[in-house]
Amino acid sequence: MKLTNKMLLACEGVMAKKGRTFMLALGVSVGTAALVFLVSIIFGAKAYVDKNVGAIRENLLVVKMKEKDSTPAKALDDSAYRAIENSAGPVKGIYRELPIDPRLGILIKDASAPFKVFDVVGVDVGLFKSYPQFKHNDVQPVNLKDVTFPTPTPVPPIVQEEKEDYVPILVPNIFMEFVSTLGGGGGNDTIVEEFRKYVEGRATFYIVVDDNKAYRCKVVGRDNSVSRFSIAVPYRYAVEWNKEQRPDRPLPNYSRFVVEANEIKDLDNIKENIVLAGYLPQPTEVQDMSIIVSRGATYLFAVAVTFCLIIALVAAIGIFNGLSISIMEQAPRIGILRSVGGTRSDISSIYLIEAFVIGLVGCLIGIVAAHLFMWGSDIALRDFLSDVTNLRGIDTLFSWDFPKVLYIRLGALGLGVFTSLFAGVGPAYRAARLNPAVVLRAG
Amino acid sequence: MAIISLKNVSKIYRTATGSHLAALDNINLDIPAGEFVAVIGQSGSGKTTLLNMIGGLDQPSEGSVIVDGHDITTAGDAELSQFRNKSIGFIFQSFHLQQLQTAAANVMVPMLFANASWAEARAMAETRLALVGLADKFNQRANQLSAGQCQRVAIARAIINNPTILLADEPTGNLDIHTGAEIINLLSKINAEQNTTLLIVTHDREVASQARRMITIEGGRIVSDTGTKGGNHETDQ
Numbered sequence: 001m002k003l004t005n006k007m008l009l010a011c012e013g014v015m016a017k018k019g020r021t022f023m024l025a026l027g028v029s030v031g032t033a034a035l036v037f038l039v040s041i042i043f044g045a046k047a048y049v050d051k052n053v054g055a056i057r058e059n060l061l062v063v064k065m066k067e068k069d070s071t072p073a074k075a076l077d078d079s080a081y082r083a084i085e086n087s088a089g090p091v092k093g094i095y096r097e098l099p100i101d102p103r104l105g106i107l108i109k110d111a112s113a114p115f116k117v118f119d120v121v122g123v124d125v126g127l128f129k130s131y132p133q134f135k136h137n138d139v140q141p142v143n144l145k146d147v148t149f150p151t152p153t154p155v156p157p158i159v160q161e162e163k164e165d166y167v168p169i170l171v172p173n174i175f176m177e178f179v180s181t182l183g184g185g186g187g188n189d190t191i192v193e194e195f196r197k198y199v200e201g202r203a204t205f206y207i208v209v210d211d212n213k214a215y216r217c218k219v220v221g222r223d224n225s226v227s228r229f230s231i232a233v234p235y236r237y238a239v240e241w242n243k244e245q246r247p248d249r250p251l252p253n254y255s256r257f258v259v260e261a262n263e264i265k266d267l268d269n270i271k272e273n274i275v276l277a278g279y280l281p282q283p284t285e286v287q288d289m290s291i292i293v294s295r296g297a298t299y300l301f302a303v304a305v306t307f308c309l310i311i312a313l314v315a316a317i318g319i320f321n322g323l324s325i326s327i328m329e330q331a332p333r334i335g336i337l338r339s340v341g342g343t344r345s346d347i348s349s350i351y352l353i354e355a356f357v358i359g360l361v362g363c364l365i366g367i368v369a370a371h372l373f374m375w376g377s378d379i380a381l382r383d384f385l386s387d388v389t390n391l392r393g394i395d396t397l398f399s400w401d402f403p404k405v406l407y408i409r410l411g412a413l414g415l416g417v418f419t420s421l422f423a424g425v426g427p428a429y430r431a432a433r434l435n436p437a438v439v440l441r442a443g
Numbered sequence: 444m445a446i447i448s449l450k451n452v453s454k455i456y457r458t459a460t461g462s463h464l465a466a467l468d469n470i471n472l473d474i475p476a477g478e479f480v481a482v483i484g485q486s487g488s489g490k491t492t493l494l495n496m497i498g499g500l501d502q503p504s505e506g507s508v509i510v511d512g513h514d515i516t517t518a519g520d521a522e523l524s525q526f527r528n529k530s531i532g533f534i535f536q537s538f539h540l541q542q543l544q545t546a547a548a549n550v551m552v553p554m555l556f557a558n559a560s561w562a563e564a565r566a567m568a569e570t571r572l573a574l575v576g577l578a579d580k581f582n583q584r585a586n587q588l589s590a591g592q593c594q595r596v597a598i599a600r601a602i603i604n605n606p607t608i609l610l611a612d613e614p615t616g617n618l619d620i621h622t623g624a625e626i627i628n629l630l631s632k633i634n635a636e637q638n639t640t641l642l643i644v645t646h647d648r649e650v651a652s653q654a655r656r657m658i659t660i661e662g663g664r665i666v667s668d669t670g671t672k673g674g675n676h677e678t679d680q
Contacts, residue, residue, distance in 0.1 A: 005555040016543050336539045339500060340600070341528025341556035344520050437500040440535060441491060 010353035028362025043399030319423035338436035351428035359420025445473035452506035481654035532601030536613035591622035
């Protein structure tokens with residue numbers, strides 16, 4: 001029997017039971033739509049995570065002390081710094097971090113001891129008000145846009161700056177308040193860039209140690225995260241300060257070096273070089289975090305795939321039941337088809353084509369419905385969710401990247417049609433095995 | 444030369460209780476080509492089983508059935524299906540039409556199984572519907588036709604592939620007397636004009652009397668076989 005004739009008879013069968021066909025196709029549609037929706041939203045979330053987490057310091061490597069396999073362990077001192085500097089190859093920079101580095105917080109804490117409480121001058125200090133270590137009761141929060149930064153008077157003699165080795169004295173989130181006054185937040189490139197220019201161009205930071213000495217600091221920022229902006233002090237001064245202020249506590253070895261590559265693709269080479277030099281380069285904590293988050297997103301994706309398979313299984317059971325009932329109802333028709341020359345193979349083919357048609361139509365409807373629904377909800381909910389969840393920069397809830405959009409829909413179509421065909425095998429086989437004499441007599 | 448030949452045919456069913464029930468018991472029957480035969484008997488006597496056996500819808504437990512050169516006993520599914528498609532036309536009491544399909548769509552089906560194109564099948568359906576007097580019902584749905592018209596559509600479907608044998612199972616069972624007579628006349632006409640062997644199963648003696656040969660079945664056995672087969676005679680088997 002010709003395939004076209006089988007298709008013709010299959011379509012007649014589909015049309016002969018419109019209600020049941022509609023319900024079956026509706027089931028397939030809902031399943032397919034759920035599948036497309038689920039995968040799209042997971043892909044959308046993964047893209048968001050990749051974009052926002054992946055952008056943070058991906059081009060950094062951290063060199064730490066070798067642990068068990070290092071005999072003896074190589075100390076991270078200045079000679080090590082030079083060794084890594086010489087072996088790493090072209091890099092953007094190598095930064096050293098001290099275990100008790102002169103971070104501002106530590107300085108402030110230590111300032112309650114015999115040392116003179118230093119001042120941060122030359123910048124409006126309203127932003128520091130939330131830090132209890134500061135006792136400037138007279139400062140009030142102001143809008144930085146309205147502030148004219150005065151030249152601090154008097155400024156103690158400033159230890160001359162040197163070009164090299166500024167050590168970031170990280171103060172987490174200290175600049176967030178700056179940015180808030182400018183109306184922006186983390187992840188907004190424009191605001192961050194504006195902030196960078198604003199602060200670098202107008203504000204000057206000093207750490208005043210005593211009446212005769214002050215360190216001029218500078219603002220450094222290595223990426224687009226505002227919280228990563230730091231006040232940096234020349235390392236040499238940090239060492240000097242340490243010797244001067246805490247002679248009983250010599251500066252220890254560095255806790256780690258941070259190597260910044262020019263480009264992410266250089267990381268492998270740099271890593272290899274550093275390993276050859278006998279040191280242990282690792283991803284940064286932020287990278288670790290991004291890996292964890294990415295793994296989380298992958299896990300979510302796996303969960304979504306599991307849900308998709310469950311949806312497919314439920315749909316398959318539904319289609320199987322629907323087609324089985326349909327075949328029982330159509331037993332006399334099958335008897336007639338057999339009596340006029342249909343082979344078992346013809347009958348099973350006809351019913352498999354019916355399952356295929358139902359699956360195809362259901363999938364197409366489901367895909368279109370899901371597409372429209374996602375498009376609508378993207379417009380309606382994007383801003384709302386962005387505000388509610390405080391996740392800045394949500395461009396879209398779903399994945400709309402062109403090839404991915406196509407693959408998701410084609411995948412859903414393939415899975416839906418395959419599920420329908422798979423679910424149709426049993427009923428089609430049963431239809432083919434019906435005894436025509438029996439069903440014709442019963443009918 | 445017999446177009447239908449049954450030798451020692453028995454059909455035994457196993458009942459739910461495990462006992463055996465003989466629907467046909469040692470049947471011997473020869474029917475020459477072009478004959479018009481009526482098979483009569485009470486319900487459960489084995490008439491329909493005999494018809495199904497001849498039509499290749501069922502196979503005997505014992506004996507041999509040879510119809511139009513095909514050994515039904517040994518034929519596989521593909522051969523039996525082709526045999527039914529080419530050689531047999533079935534007509535049923537309850538018509539078995541697709542109610543939502545047009546008369547033409549119902550009639551076309553056997554030709555579709557014979558690898559004809561849709562257009563060829565449609566053209567032939569038109570011819571056959573004209574032959575049974577339903578040329579004007581070509582595009583009418585089956586559920587819009589009367590019972591007599593439905594049976595005519597079923598007859599058109601049965602003859603669309605020019606079968607050598609027509610098997611009608613109670614073709615007038617759902618029709619009034621007048622319409623039933625028309626259907627029998629139509630079948631007789633086809634039998635006469637196309638030399639199609641016609642085998643009608645009925646419990647209606649009036650219908651059976653139209654046939655040139657009448658076979659009576661009781662309890663799965665042929666108890667009489669009267670008519671043109673060498674003149675009227677009683678047969679005990």
